[in-house]
Amino acid sequence: MQIPGHKMQYTLDGNGWAADLLGDTVRDDIPLQGGVDDNALSHDFLGQAEHLWARQVGADHCRFLVGGSSQGNITVIGTIADPGVPMAIDRTSHRSTQAGLVISGAVPVWIYPRLHPEFHLPIGMPAEAISGVIEQVNGFFVTSPSYIGTLSDIAGLAAAAHDRGEALAVDQAWGAHLDFLEGRGAISQGADLAVTSIHKALTGYSQTAVVSAREGRGFVRRSVIDRWVDLTATTSPSGTLMASIDATRVAMVRDGRHRLDLLCEAVREARARLATVPGLIVLDDANAGCSVDPMKLTLILAGTGVDGTVLGNTLFELGHGPETADRDVIVFTATVTDDPEWIAQFADLLAGMIDRMRGPARPIVPVAVWQVSPEVVVTPREAFFSERKRIPLREAVGEVSAEQFCPYPPGVPLLAPGERVTAETVEAIAAAAKVGRVAYNSDPTLETIEVIDAI
Template sequence: MPTDPRGLRSDAPLLDAWLRFHEDAPTPFTIPGHKQRHDLVGDVVAGDVPLYAGLDTMKLSRGVLHDAERRAARAWGVDLCRFSVGGSTHGNQAVALALGRPGDEVVVSRTLHRSMLLGLVLAGLVPVWVRPEVDPAHGLPVGVAPTAVDAALREHPRAVAVLVGDPSYVGTVGDVAGLADVAHAHDVPLVVDAAWGAHLGFHPDLPPHALALGADVVVTSAHKALPAVSQGALVLARSGRIDPRRLDAGVEATATTSPAGGILASVDAARALLERDGAALLGPVLEAVDAARARLGEVDGLVVLDGPGTDPLRLTLVLPGAGVDGNAVEADLLRRGLPLEMADRDTLCAMVTLADTPAGVAALADALLESLARRRGPARPLAPSGVWAVDPETASTPREAFFAPRETVPLEAAVGRVSAELVAPYPPGVPVLAPGERVTVASLDALRAARAAGSRIAYAADPSLATLDVVAH
């Protein structure tokens, strides 16, 4: 029989409903088709309870989802919360539909995840790109400067929103409060894709979350930094500069009509855990990561991200000065059962959460130190990835290019043509080319360099990069 994790029942209505379902299982004549039988396809369906006629009645008469969302809104200090079983991808696209009308401009950080950029396609919004600053000490993005956003809004006074990602994929944290001040001075909302930052603000040694710093909307993944099931996410918003009805409509327009109750219940449980025990669980892990960071910082030439402007829970290493290839280190760690969130030639990134243990973090540090010592070679000069530096040349709106007739051409012949597809090295999933942008030598060089460094080229019709889909003449 399922058990109640950490006594969260009574403050997690969706979890409570999930437990009740298993304690007094019905004989359902509803979907899902497995009917709770584990003898057909195995335990892979264990715990799969639908929202409709599962956690709630088919008519949602108990209101458990609404109750859970209300509690999450209270936890983050906002008016509105919607749970998602489609990850932050769904949340970002729902928010895009809520911001304006087709043809409206939005100021967008170029390092936003591809899900929001494809949300612009769905909504017909036109991006005004702003680039993050890159720290010369480690070659990684540190956030978009408020002055850059202010300049963009002055040049595009009809823009209807500012969209940024914070914290970044590599754990850097920008000036969200400054961005909120600038956006609000121009009377537009600040939307933050905080997919990697659901834990922020729930321990005194962590940066505040973006909503506490003035953001109007935050999309965050409960399955990344919190112990929720994969695809669990939250959309959190305060009304005023965002129309709650439009946001609700955007969520419903892009959501499945058969949401997985297990995912929803896990988001609810993660929220209740974070509120009640988050600080107690985070404290020892933060201390362990700090200790690991100190040990790794003794490696000559290795850059370990630390200090203000970083998420203390993320362990990010920059390798060129230590003469180490991150792909080789990743292979060593995989052999020891220690996969990393990100690894390419120059960067390693370990995702640490409140579910980790000090012993586990120490073991990771041991394995890293051993591999770094064994793999050490001549130091390389720091060469920031072109992913963070390519300046897009806009030729048409993303929506126009996405729906335009397209043709496939050899990669070299694509230079000067307009991309019909979105192409991004993964990780981190930040586009080098987006629909509607002119293909340049610099963009192709950035893609080739990312692939040579060990990144997978994602979302392209031809991941080998032999060809590219462009808008037909």
Template sequence: MPTDPRGLRDDAPLLDAWLRFQEAAPTPFTIPGHKQRHDLVGDVVAGDVPLYAGLDTMKLTGGVLADAERRAARLWGADVCRFSTGGATHANQSVALAVADDGDTVVVSRTLHRSMLLGLVLAGLTPVWVRPEVDPATGLPLGVAPDAVRRALEAHPHARAVFVGDPSYVGTVGDVAGLADAAHEHDVPLVVDAAWAAHFGFHPDLPRHPLQLGADVMVTSAHKTLPAWSQAAIVLARTGRVDAARLEAGVEATATTSPAGAILASTDAARALLERDGEELLGAAIAANREARSRLRAVDGLAVLDGPGVDPLKLTVVLSRAGVDGNAVEQDLLDAGLPVESADRDVLVAVVSLADTPGTVAGLTDALVDSVERHRGPARAAVGPASYGVQPEAVVPPRQAFFSRSEHVPVTSAVGRTSAELVAPYPPGIPVLAPGERITDQALQALGHARLAGVRIAYAADPTLATLRVVVD
């Protein structure tokens, strides 16, 4: 269903402010330095309007950002909402600063993104890891079991919060309501990195979003499944177990002082669109993805994640039984102008959003089926992403390791040493090694498998993994 974005402006104060700036065409004597000229570096700066002296006055007398955040809080049922122009990375790190004190312990799902682990470094928090259950048929993660959180909290009664990531990168959905119950039995907040779930709760076929299920804080990326600019994210919180002033301080401490107005305006516009037309747009996208899953399941050897425990808008295909190398399929799709979110040897992940149409999803499906048939080979066992099978061994808190003296050693000499760096296959950016953890044969084998599967090893000082940075003993 086509929509007119200008029709949203009455309910989207930041979008309205962005449009008014364009209509007024001022001659600014403020930053940004391009001064709205497109003849210097081209249209790459088109639409770049600052919040300060752009969407609002330099003194923020118009209050348009606060108005937009109040509307988002109301839509998601939160007490507090803050928009982020630094993605869920900024949002996660601001929450880490808000919910506990330096030196405190928190329970953390190992499926969380690197941004939260580095948030632990910033805040001086020590993680007690809980791991997701894994589907033995695909090697892919399911949710973290509420009983695993209960056991962790019973063993660490002074823990101050529980952090989980849900849904997973591949689209599996856990028992967030059960996790909230487990956290609240110990009177600590449940924080959910729901970066991939901005659309949850806005169509009857979708899971409810974390706040509806009892979570205390929800971080979500407006740019992942909603039509907002890259880096657009939202922090939503209920304040019964979370100090609103601490959260505000955490957001401001880690945010840029020059926020991009276009990102903020697109967040506001995406919220208004979701509120007005979300159910209809999402319904069409869900139907298109349902058809794609049905077609792909009919292809010999392909396994497609589906069912009540999977996001209806994620298209995750396991290729191993068809003997297909996902890297070859990805190249075919790139050649066809159809880039996907992630591909390695065994698993391909495509994101479908409310911006998709039956035609776009069908085109991807056609190309995917054709590529699979061209690249068939002998069936092999499924091996899930490296991040999920490694048992971390904490030696010192992440912050201590991050700031310790370090040295580079050959990877052959690294086993048994304490990692000073974060190493993660990307995507999805879930660590195999984190600062303060013992380097084990298991971790190195997992990273080696990821490289052989065609996954980029990210964040390591030496991306070839010939050496690792370790804490000086």
């Protein structure tokens, strides 16, 4: 007599209680304990799978996560940070890094990606992004690939961090496939910690992620990583979810790497095809000012006059929606589940649609989320635990925000707890809400904001 998950039998041959609702929905739910393994985890299947993943990515330790890269980011920030001590962190990183800062109590020293002078998009960070930090900090955290696919110089950044005696952590949430391309993964390039979503660029179940580490370089310790993973993890992990990480590794080792090579070639050809479309800019290693994820097709539409949100919606109706789109920029991701031949057909389809939808060329309007450069008044942790009051957002200029306003995608906060509200931020929030979802603030109407009371 056990709970349904433990006896792994919800509906007694499909005829039990609420079988119409629950049967298919929970059919694949197998817990780790008392499911994939026995209750005492005596076969250590998870440990073995983690060991094999670590070997694959060039790490000497890794942990499977079912709380996504969000949990991974909290874990790596906790691992390198100390309460009340500065750490250097990329301000265009995902909203979950704010949770890492709140829980760890670290004081962020924000670093900013360079912006492309014409495209106004974030370019991958060079080593100087670290050597230029003048403060004494505990560790560095950067995001690469960015949401638009730009890649940072991880080898240079790691060397610069290590010269200062500090660890480099990389949010590689969008780049799990890079670990299967020779020498392209963050750990193999010298990072001490990397977080990857297996459910994004690869084929893990939703929620799956991995945190990998190279303890041998001497900048992080496995016991600290484990402490943070165990602090943030559920005690009832899904064996199905975790097994999907292992199955992904096996599939990639079997023939996925070869398939990735074919797909990278297909994306290269698609970029060349689309670069012939008048007015269209296709982001690549030559024009971006940094390397670009070989599986991303990032198109700058302003010169074609096409509205990216309209193009994106039309593509959704055809079943080929983009990863993200705003008026001027549309981003597509190829993954191992796509056929290389399809990528070529898709490039032709896109070229034809752009030609049919074209209009007068217009200048590229910078997207606010990539340009944020806030005045930080108190740390995210102080702001999170402060007394707050609710006031109209339009009257909040000059106040200090107690909450996050986060356009999703890309999940980078326009305004974060502890930052001064400016007239530009208020305008940017309204503009972001017109074209998409602004999330994680307490008032869904965006009319009001919680600010710190009596600072």
